Every structure is written in structure tokens, then in C-alpha cells.
Amino acid sequence: MRISFVGGGTDLPDFYSKYPGRVISTSIDKFIFIAINHAPFTNHVAARYSVSEEVPHPSQLKHSRIREALLGLGIESNIEIASFAPIPARSGLGSSSSFSVALLKGLHAYIGKRLDKKTVAELACRLEIELLKEPIGKQDQYAAAFGGFNVLQFNADGLVDVEPVLLDYKKRMDFEAHLLLFFLGTTRDAASVLTEQKANTARNFESLKRMSDSVPVFRDAILHSDFRSAGQMLHDGWMMKKQLASLVSNPAIDALYDAALSRGAWGGKILGAGAGGCLLMLAPVEKRAAVLEGLKKAAVAGGFEGAGEIPVTFVQTGAEVLFNSSGL
Amino acid sequence: MEEYIRQFSEKAGALLRNLPTVEIAKAMNILQAAFERDGRIYVIGNGGSLALATHWVADFNKTVFSHNLSDQQRRFQAIRLPTTEEELTAWANDVGYDMVFAGPLQNYIQECDVLIAISSSGNSESIIRAVDLARSHQVPVIGISGFDGGRLNALADAKVLVATPKGEYELVEGVHAVILHLFTKYFKDYFGYIQQAREHMAREQSTPARAAGRAAAN
Numbered sequence: 001m002r003i004s005f006v007g008g009g010t011d012l013p014d015f016y017s018k019y020p021g022r023v024i025s026t027s028i029d030k031f032i033f034i035a036i037n038h039a040p041f042t043n044h045v046a047a048r049y050s051v052s053e054e055v056p057h058p059s060q061l062k063h064s065r066i067r068e069a070l071l072g073l074g075i076e077s078n079i080e081i082a083s084f085a086p087i088p089a090r091s092g093l094g095s096s097s098s099f100s101v102a103l104l105k106g107l108h109a110y111i112g113k114r115l116d117k118k119t120v121a122e123l124a125c126r127l128e129i130e131l132l133k134e135p136i137g138k139q140d141q142y143a144a145a146f147g148g149f150n151v152l153q154f155n156a157d158g159l160v161d162v163e164p165v166l167l168d169y170k171k172r173m174d175f176e177a178h179l180l181l182f183f184l185g186t187t188r189d190a191a192s193v194l195t196e197q198k199a200n201t202a203r204n205f206e207s208l209k210r211m212s213d214s215v216p217v218f219r220d221a222i223l224h225s226d227f228r229s230a231g232q233m234l235h236d237g238w239m240m241k242k243q244l245a246s247l248v249s250n251p252a253i254d255a256l257y258d259a260a261l262s263r264g265a266w267g268g269k270i271l272g273a274g275a276g277g278c279l280l281m282l283a284p285v286e287k288r289a290a291v292l293e294g295l296k297k298a299a300v301a302g303g304f305e306g307a308g309e310i311p312v313t314f315v316q317t318g319a320e321v322l323f324n325s326s327g328l
Numbered sequence: 329m330e331e332y333i334r335q336f337s338e339k340a341g342a343l344l345r346n347l348p349t350v351e352i353a354k355a356m357n358i359l360q361a362a363f364e365r366d367g368r369i370y371v372i373g374n375g376g377s378l379a380l381a382t383h384w385v386a387d388f389n390k391t392v393f394s395h396n397l398s399d400q401q402r403r404f405q406a407i408r409l410p411t412t413e414e415e416l417t418a419w420a421n422d423v424g425y426d427m428v429f430a431g432p433l434q435n436y437i438q439e440c441d442v443l444i445a446i447s448s449s450g451n452s453e454s455i456i457r458a459v460d461l462a463r464s465h466q467v468p469v470i471g472i473s474g475f476d477g478g479r480l481n482a483l484a485d486a487k488v489l490v491a492t493p494k495g496e497y498e499l500v501e502g503v504h505a506v507i508l509h510l511f512t513k514y515f516k517d518y519f520g521y522i523q524q525a526r527e528h529m530a531r532e533q534s535t536p537a538r539a540a541g542r543a544a545a546n
Contacts, residue, residue, distance in 0.1 A: 169518040316361035
């Protein structure tokens, strides 16, 4: 899964067809695992996630991504697919696209094809955006497929450039030490926020342009370990994002955010499309404990059930086949 | 005599001052990713490059964790291929020298692994065969080459090229040894830093990153 810092929303075609979209993000040590099993003595297709489905043909699956992926590859029976995640869905950490990338990588391995990073990212975009008509951008599929800390650039011709941000271990760990990822407990539906945001792209073009242009500035701040400036940029970005769609925030989330700021955080944002999920804050290391304490109290006051810190470290690895029993 | 020595060291110094830093950083990120998913790192080379590979494997598997070897459950899995002279000669004798690396690599390779290929010319057929095999498995390749980089540099994901006139084996192999030691030193320092952080963490009940941040701030 991933943390996205600056530039979300510029990965929608309404924007990047007119101006290069940019996002800076890193993959984190939270992974979606998918197990795919060939089951020759069953005449069904099984999909096991938060529910368990067993149907005679993939077209009858309720899980839209598994259904379309299987239909697209012509896999019709004798297969079981199960998924595992460390954090509930719709947490704002890009888990649904991580799922699609892992699923497509795994299903291709299942039929004896090994996909490179770029191809699996493109196939996941095709599945989610073209086939399922989800109003989402392309950043999460690329973040999941490539792994690591990158600047992603979305070009008008549809191609995506992946430029790694080369942080040494000290800078990386120093940055991690200034970050606080706070799970809000409530889950949200990215689609409703993004549909509104997408409809507003024309109106918000100038804001999105500023967000895209601020990506290299944010990268340089991180490369120079200037976390205060980076925190301020997150704050500015979050203020801009709140204007993009009315559902991005709500008074309860604003109260949490203000609690973090009042305890000394420099700035932050809601991860993902907003309206719940995770709050990401940047704070001085010595204020971190106080900020967390403030967030916990505000979460209780705001009625966020199951809210709490998610400790994270950044990782380099992207989607991989960890075990292939077929030996193909 | 001294003039000759000075000229050589001038050339070596110039190469060291112009190391391909971005590509070396990419290579170290590839090694980091392999560690995260517990993948293996295969190292291959001919002649002096095979000696570099073997030396590096010894350092990387053990010395990286020398500060806390006994506590470190997850370690790097660097493997010099072929692992025995018997395998090398069997492949060379029975199948052909071009297969001395690709043949044994096929026995081990999994998609979560990494290949480091060391070749001064970048054009040894035996090396390229193994690189092609790795690429067909979507296994990332760190290419450590010299001269104009040859086919290895063109094919590699991390293109660590020590560019020299053709035939400057001594300079190229010498700088390759420095780069390989740089890989070792980086991860040794990195895991040493985590170890330091763990000591802070024990006192503060925090994560290694945060404790390291505090340790750095102090």
C-alpha cells in the first residue's frame, strides 16, 4: 500500500490531458496478499475476501475486480482466489488498486505469464478505469506496481513517468520519524468524493496546477530534510483539496486536524480521496507524542470508533510473485 | 616509476570522483527491496569479476550484520553462482561455456530475487545469457560494467558503468571493488543505525524509525 503526499487529483485525465499531472508517494510496509489456487475437482469459481463467494461462472461474481479480471483472461472455472489485508478497505492507503495490481500479477503468473511493472500498472488502470468506470486516477496502480518513493508524472499521451526519489536510510528514517499516520476507523467510499471532484476539475484547474507544480518542491524539501516546509506544503495542499469537493472533509475531521495542529504538528492531510480513511501529519519529533495524544482524544470526542495510529515504514518493494507452485 | 604510479592513480581517482551515483543508489534500492521480500541476490562474473563476486558475497552475508550478527534473524541471501567449481566445469564441459551462469541460475531463480552481473566489457556471452534469463523472470538486474558498458549496461535495471577506454581492466575492476564495498558499507551502516535505534526504542517504547529520528536529533 502507499502514502501519497502531494498532487492527488492531478492523475485524473480531465487534468493531465491539459497539463502534466504529478504525484509524490511512497510504498509502505503494509501489503495486500492474494492467494490463487487451481482447484481441478471443483466446478466453480471461488472468491474469498470479506465475504466468501462460490459461483459456477465468473460473470456471476459480485466482486467486480475479480469478475472482470477473470473474464478478461478467459479463466472460467476451477479457481479459488483469496485476499488478505492488514488494514480495512477504504483506508486511503491505495489498497483497492494494490489489490488490482496484485490480482492481475498473480492471475497472469497463474496462466504462465510474467508481467513487468509498467504492464501490470497499465492493466490495473485499464481494469479499474476503463472496464469498471471507476472515477479514480492512475497514481495508486503505479505506486503498487513499482514500489519505492517516487515522483509519478502523468502525461497527456497517457504515459506515466516514474522517477525515484533517492533517499538514503538516514533521511528516510528521519522522515518516517516526523510522520504520523492516524487511522480514523470510519471507512469511506472514494468514488462519491472523486465523482464530485472529477466534475469540478474544470473549475479547480488552477488549484490542481499549483498542486502538480508543488510536487518537485515537496521532493526537494524531503531531500534536504526540511520537514517543516514539507509539513507546511501538506497543510496548503489539504486546504486546497478541501475546496475541490465538498465531501473531502467534515467538521469531525476538521476537529481532529485542528487538534493535531494545536499540539504542534506542522501540517497534514487526509489520505486518499478524503472524507475518512487516514490522517497523515508531519510534526517535530519531540512533539509527536503530544500530537498523537491530541488525536486520540479528538477521535474519542468525535465518535471515531477503532481509530488509532498505524506505525509505518517506507519500503522499496512493489507487487511481486512471492511463490509460484506451478513452476511456469 | 613514480610518474607511472602517479598517472595510474590519477586515472583511478578520476573514476572514483565520477562514480555513477544515481545508478548506484538505484542498485541499493533494488537490494533493499530484495531484503524486504526475503529474496535472494545472485552474483556472477568471469575471471577477476568472479573473484569480486565471491569476495562481495562473503562481506554482504556476514559483515553487514557484524554489529549484531546473533540477533539478526533475517539476513541477506547473496549467492555466488555457480556455487561450486564442479558445477562450473560440468556446465562448461557438457553444455558449453555460455551456460555456466544461466544454467545454475535456472535452478534457483524466483521472481522476488535479484541478479548482480559483473563484466568489464559488458559483452561476455555467458553473462548476457544469465541476464536474459533473469529478465524473462522479471528479476531486476544490477549491471556492473566498464569500458562502454556493452550489452550488459543496455539491459540492466541499475546501470552501474565505470566508463573507460576499452581494455582498462585494472582500473575498472579496482573501481568495481570499491563500488561493491560501498554496497556493503551502506547496509552495514544502515543496520547499525537501526541497532542503535533499538536501544533507544527499548527505553521509549517507540518504532525504530522514530527512535532513530530522536537519536539523530540528539
